[in-house]
Amino acid sequence: MTSIAMIGVGAMGEPMAANFLKKGAAVTVVKSRRAGVDDRLKALGAAIAATPAEAAAGCDVIVLSLPTSREVEAALFGDGGAAAKAGAGTLVIDCTTGNPPDTGRIAAKLRQKNIGFVAAGMTRGVAGAKQGKLAFFIGGDKADVEKAKAVLQATGDTFIEFGTAAQAHAAKLISNVLSYAAVALVNEALMLGAKSGVDLPTLYRALSEGAPSKALEAFGSRIVAREYDPPRVTVDHACDDLVLAGQLAASGGTSLFMLATAHDIYSRSSKGGSGERDVSIVGESWRAGSKA
Numbered sequence: 001m002t003s004i005a006m007i008g009v010g011a012m013g014e015p016m017a018a019n020f021l022k023k024g025a026a027v028t029v030v031k032s033r034r035a036g037v038d039d040r041l042k043a044l045g046a047a048i049a050a051t052p053a054e055a056a057a058g059c060d061v062i063v064l065s066l067p068t069s070r071e072v073e074a075a076l077f078g079d080g081g082a083a084a085k086a087g088a089g090t091l092v093i094d095c096t097t098g099n100p101p102d103t104g105r106i107a108a109k110l111r112q113k114n115i116g117f118v119a120a121g122m123t124r125g126v127a128g129a130k131q132g133k134l135a136f137f138i139g140g141d142k143a144d145v146e147k148a149k150a151v152l153q154a155t156g157d158t159f160i161e162f163g164t165a166a167q168a169h170a171a172k173l174i175s176n177v178l179s180y181a182a183v184a185l186v187n188e189a190l191m192l193g194a195k196s197g198v199d200l201p202t203l204y205r206a207l208s209e210g211a212p213s214k215a216l217e218a219f220g221s222r223i224v225a226r227e228y229d230p231p232r233v234t235v236d237h238a239c240d241d242l243v244l245a246g247q248l249a250a251s252g253g254t255s256l257f258m259l260a261t262a263h264d265i266y267s268r269s270s271k272g273g274s275g276e277r278d279v280s281i282v283g284e285s286w287r288a289g290s291k292a
Contacts, residue, residue: 013065015129023154041078051080065098088114098169116144119165122174139168177245180238181262182215222280231278270271
């Protein structure tokens, strides 16, 4: 039986942990700050640990689903970090949208302890996690990737392989910021319709037939209905990823004109007090007549 330490049981991590348990793995999760999570997972058979180190002790695999590389590094190497108790031969699977340079550095530090590391950024959102149909952008040493795929098959059905962990996280970051820029464009298109006197629900249906996109499908109805909570992706999260994409571009001497505009739009929304709300809220700036 595979033993898994699950670090990060948020909106994505909780259903992932549940799927591991349903497939027969022994799962220890780090105590959650979200109400009810520990009780729900305990009911499925999970053990609850106070720290990442406690969760990692004796486990074969450590799976992380955290907001950024900062939290990953703290969970692995900070006080009570998992790396202190992880044995040689343990495999770390990082499902976070990580910063590629940080990912490379973290992987190198773990290799010094004979601990494997695989980046496995995930797509298809909470619905995909609950259904066990996540898609993973996965990279690392080939043998470690194969081990990671065997574990992650409990919660996903698609694996796109990249040569290194840093490349896999770069691909996931690019995927994210492409989505955020597309959501900003969907907002602008719908608000253009609203300012032109077009009925928004009718316009949304028309665009879904005439100019369909994943961004329109996932966020268009929320923009039309002004339903911004609970967030699928927060404005501040989008800002963080867009900053990382800018840094990645700068390291290669590349300019990102469209993504820079998207970052400006989301930054204005965050500064206006909407940082913890769904990215679909940026359309409110157009409703209000802002030049954002």
